[in-house]
Amino acid sequence: MKKILFSSFLLLATAFSASSQNMKITGVVTDENNDSFPGVTIMVKNTTVGTSSDTSGVYGIEVANDSNLVLVFSFFGFQDKEILVAGRTKINVMLEPVSSALDELVVVGYGTTTYKELTGATARVKGEDIEKLNLSRMDQALQGQIAGVAINTNSGSPGGSSSIRIRGLSTFGDNDPLILVDGVVYDSEGLNALNPSDIKSVNVLKDATAGIYGVRAANGVIIVETKNGRLNSKPKIEFTSYYGMQQTARKLQLLNAEEYAVIKNEMFAAGNDLMPFNNTAIGVGTNWQDTIFQSAPMESYGVSISGGSKTTTYSMGLTYFSQDGIIGGEKSQFERINGRLNLSTELGDKLKLNSVLLFSNDYRTGLPENGIGSVLYNTINAFPNEDVRTPDGNYSYLEEVSDIINPVAQIENSYNYNWANKFVGKEEIVYSINEQFSFTNRFNYNYAIVDSKTFSPLAWYGPGKYANTALNANLDPTLVELADGVFIERGASVFEQRATYLDLTFESFLNYENTFNEVHKVKGTLGASAFHRKGQALNGTAFNIPNNSIEYADISANTAAGGYLNSTGSWEFTERLLSSFIRMEYGYDSRYLVSAILRRDGSSKFGPNNRYGYFPTVSGAWLISDEDFYDVAFIDFLKLRLSYGVSGNDQIANFAYRALLNGEGVYVFDDVITTGVAIGRAGNPDLKWETTRQFNAGVDLTLLDKLDFTVNYFIKNTFDLLFQPDVSAIIGSYGPGGYPPIVNAGDVSNKGIELELGYSSDQSKAFSFSTNLNFSAINNKVTSVPDGVDYLPGAYFGVGGNVATRFEEGFAIGYFHGFQTNGIYQTQDEIDAAAVYQEGAQPGDLIFVDQNGDGVISFNDDSDKTMLGSAIPDFTMGLAITMRFKGFDFSSNIFATKGQEIIRNFERNQPYANQMAYVLDRWVGPGTSTTVPRVTTEATRNTVLSDFYVEDGSFIRLRNIQLGYTIPKKYTEKLKIESFRLYVSANNLVTLTRYQGFDPDIGPTAGTLSAGVDYGFYPQARTIMGGLTVKF
């Protein structure tokens, strides 16, 4: 091949040199940002005459004096530009990046392909669409950007994680996708270490083609690439910064002091108790929400340099990010420093090194969140007639409610710190054996050191409060009796832990690509991968920290007498994965494409009986628009795709296949706590991974060259769920530290449809407009549970209450289960005349629906309970709009979700607890209310879980709106500034919802089955920001 080229070149050169009528054309090549563009190839069309631009983008070429000559300017990744010379001697050219989405590269795991030839359902988000949102974490920024990928916020606190669900919930266990950053595994928690503005692109493998990752692919795969440089480009320095203020987007409607007094008097009177208030005219009192919410700053500063020489590209950056919490300020803070180096260089003609180093240092503080006893739970239930502080300056005790403590005092006494240092790297050597074969060896590492410290000062929240650590208001320590008559003080304590995690991955694969007879394109990938993870930790708790002060909060400073109370602990685990994989692709004339994948995985999580598994996938595509018979003018591109395959989920505890003596067998002998042994979880040597079989059918089309449209329909069935179902008690698994065995049982089905619509106007015009719309609808259903198990219980309602969410055959995962109501009994006559007997019902009580029709509401069993909703939406939508006019740019990002429900579980059912303002519309006599029951201190059934506590959680949120202005270059050029952009931006400016809680965007905070249960969720902030981007 080469020889032929060379000889023809010679031949042509001879031909040209024979001509005497030559002329010289010169000019400058620039890129889309008007930066000089070195290394661009300039060829005379249909000849081999050519040159390339120098480091300043300047070129010069000698051509025949023929006005019909055409020059072709080309550079990989950019659109070719053909220019008719027409006698000119100076021609300046601007190249633009490939704009056709069809030619963009897509990462598919151990290789790439183009959108045009893609056979799987894969979505891509560009780095700029993530960076634009100015969020601390990548997962937050992905919400609403990809059809079929549902992101829910687990906590709105700084550094709080999100749940990522690709194509629905397929298990009640771990639903997190496999996240690979430059090939390194990141878990959801670890995403705190990743700087969103370092991301070049995010590729999501949604369908069975993710099966190239085998036993870990069932929940989908997210492949993140960090930014890299460009060959032959001058160093480009970029400085970015923004500063914003955050506030809570909402406060709850709670009773003020006067309303509270009126309601409580009525409540106590109804229960035949003494009315607590003689005088109800006590003003508005304390709004506890005002005392804990604050404005909190958020800021980020970053600098990056990227560029490249002929053989090397580099990109490096340093970013600082800091965010204070809207509750607690620096008590719920997140701070991060990221350093990054991405280097590619040609070690030799055929040998290339790709090296990535990511360093991060992050720091996070936290408050008790989203549970009984969390700051917000206390805030909601604290009563408004008490001041934050008593006249003597102490925090008030809120004495009448034993389990509610002063939230301001609680924040003050919370000291939870977390530091993580993480080193992530990739060293990859790609050897291009010849034009067909390339061989890649890579080594990835991820080393994280996570330190945590919790200081528990002696604190007194009032008599009888559960959170007291001191003996009394003087903060005297409690005494512990070590032996008869021997007492020691138990003072302030500090817990410290250092945990380290090390992941090592070695991967080696061979890629082959060749085209025969110009139409038969064959690609192949063959490889192997070994993965090793080890985690270990050492921790300790020490007592009697001097001065009860954070200043001395370190184990080294403890003064515990004889060290008797101090304790230490440690843990360690190792897990490994050994895999080999093969992928064969064949394309005929780029019209018919098929691909087949087979992966074999061996996992240390499973016993010898089931250690290895095989995961096959096939996929295919047909480019109808390339057929000769195709002549639909307005559809430029039309492709059909099909895929089917098997993948696995191995996310369970290590060693679940064998019974270990790690139960808790502790008893007291001679007044000393004595440790024994007991079997922990019963073993199951036949344990294996969950298996997901997924079918996908998709259509991609482009209309009128501007409108891209993709639709996917999928059926995703998961079998052999890794289940820890209840087993018969007589096996003896329910002692302390004991668990039933993990077994493979239960099936789940997800079916759904995804639509993506993209439009982009001509970007070279003064006004340009682009938009992306995506839509997903998923039907989730449990199709089988293990024999003998009716359902798997999830979250609980109220305090000591019943199971509120379930995993049950025929229903969505984690659906809500309780009583349906049908208004309120207005009169005793109505109760007496009712066809259904409801024990204890009085006028003003909720009327429950007799589901089984036996004429009695059964409170002692489940026969009258029914489905009250679920946290899984009917559909979700995301809309992104970008507009540019001259120097101005505008963008906005909207997310909508419809049809999910939320359980309002933050109302403490205690006589003195404050209540939401809806009780003002309570029933007080016949005809006064048909929705809100009477208030009383009597025992009623109004407090059991019914649809009264279940709300519509649908919402539409303006996630981001941004207006930017780039100062015209003529003003900045003199300062050697390439571009200078200023912007203002707002996150979560508007949320439309009927939900009464703080934030309807609630993730599963305590496992999959807790989704949609709101204990007083830390809401996402509303942020107003200003920022700038300067490029040099």
Next chain:
Amino acid sequence: MKKFITPTIFLTLLISGIMFSRCKKFLDVDPAYTQDAENYFNSPADYEMALTGAYDLLQACSIYSVWIGEIASDNTIAGGESVNDTEGLHQIDLMTHGGVNTELRNVFRWNYAGISRANFILENKDNIEFTGKDVIIAEAKFLRALYYFDLVKFFGDVPLVIDKRLGAEEAIQTPRAPSTDVYNQIESDLQDAISVLSPTTPIIGRATKGAAQSILGKVYLYQNKFSEAATQFDAVIASGMYNLIADYADLFSVANENHSETVFDVQYSGLEGGGYGCLSCLEGYAGPGFHGIRQYNGPVYGDGNSYNLPTQNLYDAFDPADPRRDLTVLDIDAFIAAQPSPADITYAIGAGGHTGYYNNKYIKRQGEFGLPDNDLTSPVNYRMVRYADVLLMAAEAHFQTGNVGIAEGFVNEIRIRAGMPTITVSTLQDIWTERRLELACEGHRFFDLVRTNQAAIHIDGFQANKNELFPIPQIEIDLVGGNWTQNTGY
């Protein structure tokens, strides 16, 4: 260029070679620092540790046995924050309980967990020989008997699993054994234990011969085998190991534990904290905190969860002159009124019910707090068998076998210690009444009423031929594929 090829291929072959030759070994990861259940019992210490694990469940099982033994009876009501708070206890209180009841399920689960831990030792009893092994085996049998006795009292016929661990399939095929078979097993285990155990133990908390004999006597009593029962009780009494302590008021404090009246205590310590997430993991006794006065702020007592509240009926059962009344039942308002500054003392009423009375035997007291959460971690032992109980059971056994005089002597021994005048015992009811007064709030009442066929007379809502037994948790029946029948009436 060529120079790269050889090293690349060399490196690749080397790494691939290492990877695949060690493939199997690479994935053979063993758990660090943890022992496997299948190759244990290699040293005396292994047996000792496993025995500690078998004792562990006593702490958990006692919580519910005491609650249900009282709440189901006419002695107490459930109480608590609301009627939905531990709803199962409220249902038992009202005798409306059915097959879905979390608390009964815990009774069922925890007792079987204890049994499986005892069985784990007995299954491996022949692994090695060493001095003292017979005592460990005897204690394992003693514990197994205790757990089965709890089960047979609650549920009647229960599956009998002996000396082995069950797999899931085996569990499904294990039927409910007739209660007579269960009692036979209990008797045989206790007889084995009695033949080995010493009257005293160097380690406080371990089973003694006297404890095993007392339990065996009680087991006979429950089966109306009165002369056999009397034999066991007489042996305990004749052993001379036990005495009633002088002052009834000293019986239930941490300061007075493991004394001459102690036949068998479930041992607790306040030195380990705990949470509501795992009640069975606690080393402290959750009873006193749960029984504590709701949001109490005042002297003597600590605040708690207002569970298991004595009824007016119990309060009135005492002669006002009987010192045991106020030592058993705390009249909270009267107590507060008697304090120096009553106005400073506050407490709250739980929506789960209020009688004005609190369980004054097991209650959170100042000076007896465990580590946080101290509602759960009381260091107070549960007095499972105290000598007064033995005397009263002996009285019953002797009365039933015609030795009224002996019975009367035992009853009056109790009354004299309590500071009450002696009585003439002429009917069984005289003994039963004394038994209620002496042992109220200690978890015996419901089972005594059932055993003596008086439950229907004294308990509102009690249905004869049904409520003598609790229902087998419905889920447990489902989990064995419906192979068990439910108890009559449920």
